[in-house]
Amino acid sequence: MARAEAGEARARATLARVGGYLGIGIANLISGLGVSRVVVSGRLVHGWKFISGPLHEAIGRSMAGRLAEWTVVPGRAAGAGLGGALEVAIDHYLVSGRKADGY
Numbered sequence: 001m002a003r004a005e006a007g008e009a010r011a012r013a014t015l016a017r018v019g020g021y022l023g024i025g026i027a028n029l030i031s032g033l034g035v036s037r038v039v040v041s042g043r044l045v046h047g048w049k050f051i052s053g054p055l056h057e058a059i060g061r062s063m064a065g066r067l068a069e070w071t072v073v074p075g076r077a078a079g080a081g082l083g084g085a086l087e088v089a090i091d092h093y094l095v096s097g098r099k100a101d102g103y
Contacts, residue, residue: 001046012050019051023058026072031064041075048074 003011026038044051055072059065 001043004047004050015047015050016054018044018047019054020058022051023055023072024062026055027059027062027064030059030068030070031062034068036068036070038070038072039075040072045074045076 001011001015004015022040022044026040029035029038040048040051040055052074059070059072064070
């Protein structure tokens with residue numbers, strides 16, 4: 001993150017690529033589990049300004065991005081551990097009482 005902050009083009013490009021791939025994964029969570037809000041946490045939050053744009057673009061290009069209302073936001077950077085997008089998606093899935101087939 002520090003190298004991207006310092007203006008290193010390769011570091012910024014790498015974070016943008018990470019954001020794009022993360023966006024693809026989150027789009028799958030949005031469509032597969034029906035979540036509408038995803039919180040990204042952990043170390044990625046430190047590079048949010050480099051990740052956010054490509055992440056949102058990737059979701060917007062997906063079927064989920066075109067058909068569903070969704071929000072992706074950064075969470076807390078410190079102490080997040082394994083939380084974040086997957087935890088929120090699974091929590092929503094379990095709380096909503098949906099079964100694997102969506103009914």
